[in-house]
Each structure stands twice: as C-alpha cells, then as structure tokens.
Amino acid sequence: MRRSAAWVVGICAVVALGGVATAAPKSVTTLRVQAAGAQEKAGTTEQVTRSLSYVSASHTLTLSYPGASYVKVHFSRLALLPGDWLTVTDLEGGQSIDYRFGLRDEWAMSVDGDTAVLTLHGQGVQRAARNAAITAMRDGSPTESVCGGDDSADAVCYRSSDPVAYNNSRAVARLLINGDELCSAWRVGPGNRMLTNHHCFTSTVDARNTEVWFNYECAICGGFAVRRPVKVFADKVLATDPTLDYTLFTVQDFAAVQAFGFLTIDDRAPVAGEELYVPQHPGGDPTILAISSDQDRGGNCRVDDPAADGYAVGTDVSYYCDTAGGSSGSPVLSRRTNKVIALHHFGGCPNAGVRIDLIYREIGSLL
Structure with missing residues (x-):
C-alpha cells in the first residue's frame, strides 16, 4: 500500500527576488514547501510571505520549522540569468543542492533537519532582476x-x-x-x-x-x-x-x-x-x-x-x-x-x- 501524509494548510510564501536590469525580463519563481507524515502521507504544509531581492542587502532566505526532520521546496517556476544559480542547503551547509536552470512545477531535493537555506549566486545578483515566490513549505516529522x-x-x-x-x-x-x-x-x-x-x-x-x-x-x-x-x-x-x-x-x-x-x-x-x-x-x-x-x-x-x-x-x-x-x-x-x-x-x-x-x-x- 502506498502511503500519503495528511496535509495541514498553512501559509504560502512569496519570495521576491527583485532587480533592475532591463536585459532580464521580469519572471516569477514559485516555491512550494511541505512537512512529512501513506502511499503513506509524509507531510504538512506551511505558508509564508517573505521577500528576497537581488538588490537587497541579503541574497539568502532561511526557512525554519522547529522539530521537522526534513524541509522540501517546490518550484512552480524558477527563472535565472545565464551563469546564476540558486542553492538549497541545510543550516550547517553540509547538504547542498544547486539549481542552475529554469524549472517549472518541480520539487527540490529535500534537506535533512528543520531548516532550509535558499541562496542566490552569480553576477545577476549585482545586475539583474528575477522574482521568486514560495507557495508552500513541506517539513517532516522527527x-x-x-x-x-x-x-x-x-x-x-x-x-x-x-x-x-x-x-x-x-x-x-x-x-x-x-x-x-x-x-x-x-x-x-x-x-x-x-x-x-x-x-x-x-x-x-x-x-x-x-x-x-x-x-x-x-x-x-x-x-x-x-x-x-x-x-x-x-x-x-x-x-x-x-x-x-x-x-x-x-x-x-x-x-x-x-x-x-x-x-x-x-x-x-x-x-x-x-x-x-x-x-x-x-x-x-x-x-x-x-x-x-x-x-x-x-x-x-x-x-x-x-x-x-x-x-x-x-x-x-x-x-x-x-x-x-x-x-x-x-x-x-x-x-x-x-x-x-x-x-x-x-x-x-x-x-x-x-x-x-x-x-x-x-x-x-x-x-
């Protein structure tokens, strides 16, 4: 029997990665993140509303869910300039997954622990504009x-x-x-x-x-x-x-x-x-x-x-x-x-x- 986890509706997060370069048309990256539990259902859903900008002081977004065993991010759309990339890591950086290409409606690899750190890298951080929206966060029970x-x-x-x-x-x-x-x-x-x-x-x-x-x-x-x-x-x-x-x-x-x-x-x-x-x-x-x-x-x-x-x-x-x-x-x-x-x-x-x-x-x- 395949198992599924019960969904707990929470908060949907919008992460705006904003910039000013006219060479890069504005686009939206939606990340949905969830938590574990048949099919065994494995998770609950939290929503958040936060922003991350190319031109802001920080190019990192930290998503923490105390007590979770993993955090998993879903991209409804990810758009990056050539040469730019996004990393999803655990809090200590021991687990790190790079995303260097556009994605649509795909899940990121989960990271163990109760915290995921999203960081934007590349020259586009200084010169381009991109948007990201997190729609849900999935985290796992211990x-x-x-x-x-x-x-x-x-x-x-x-x-x-x-x-x-x-x-x-x-x-x-x-x-x-x-x-x-x-x-x-x-x-x-x-x-x-x-x-x-x-x-x-x-x-x-x-x-x-x-x-x-x-x-x-x-x-x-x-x-x-x-x-x-x-x-x-x-x-x-x-x-x-x-x-x-x-x-x-x-x-x-x-x-x-x-x-x-x-x-x-x-x-x-x-x-x-x-x-x-x-x-x-x-x-x-x-x-x-x-x-x-x-x-x-x-x-x-x-x-x-x-x-x-x-x-x-x-x-x-x-x-x-x-x-x-x-x-x-x-x-x-x-x-x-x-x-x-x-x-x-x-x-x-x-x-x-x-x-x-x-x-x-x-x-x-x-x-």
Missing part, C-alpha cells in the same frame, strides 16, 4: 522517534546475527513521491535499474519528482538515531504494468548509490512453506526487516499460497510477514536462495506480493 519501541525489527539488528539479510536490505530504498507520498523500491541487478509498484508511480514525470533514499536506517539496534540518507532523484520509467503492479525505472546520479548493492531475481515459481524475509520502509520508517511471524510454524514468515489471486488469477504469493503502508514496492526474498521471489504490493492478512517470475518475463530484456 525521524529518530521511529527506531525504538516498535514491534518490527530494525534492519541493523540483524547486522551480526543475519549479515546476508542485512546486506540485502541495503539495496532497498525509501521513495518520497511528489513530496508527500511514500513507497519502497529496490535495485534489481548491477545496472541502473530499480523496481517499485505501478500504484506508486507510472510515468517519467512522476519519477523525476520522486526522491530515492538509500542508507536510511537506524544507526544501532533499538536506538533513536538514524544514518544520514543518500538521496538521488528517480529518472526514467522503462516499463510499467497495472496487472502485475510493477514499475521499472532508473535513477539520476547512479554512481552515488552503487555502493549499496543490488538484489537478484529468483526466476522460478515460489514453493509453499519456504521461508521469507521482507526488507522495507513501512510508513517511511528507517529500514525494517520482517523475518519473524507469530502466525507461521517455527516463528519464521513463509509462503502461505504460492499462486494466490492478485489483480489476476494466480499472479501473487501470499505470506504473513508484517508490512504496513509505505512497504509497497519492497522485495520479498527467499531465505534459502536470498533472491527475490515477489514484489510486495498488498496489505491484509495474509499479505501478498506479485510473483517475480511473472514480472521477469516482461522486463528481463531490460535488465
């Missing part, structure tokens, strides 16, 4: 609260006891779609290929408004601190299908995420009773591993029905591994082979994933 006191097991808890399962969980990413919707996805094979659900997103337009977070896990078992995620944008949708509920896509800046490894498809029909595990980001949480089940013999989750009905007859495998909204798109792996046998997409008891052997028939030539 991330550290999800690691302790949960019935599920943090992936890091298995780092020593089950290193193979832990290492495989590193290839599973959290998706933040259009700023406020959550799913999971995973690297399939060594190339620039990832899989999620069709019901998470279906188009390249949506992909390019989707953040892909790797390394988003708790630092210690049962702790409250999370590791800083490595974030890239999704890029192109290569294939998608509503019946088998998959979307195959690429990411931008692939080199930044190669170190997190990849998973391998187990091109066969699943077998009743075989043990499973599901690395996932339920509710957008840091990586969780569902391995145990109090509904299954021996305490390990396993295949309940290897040919359950999904969106078509016999397309799914069912199991009692624990999942939640935001787990959509997670891989379901065999404990015996440590390869993927299903793409999780249904909640309920039992839960269900699409058989990966059926998906592989459609995407194998693209991997």
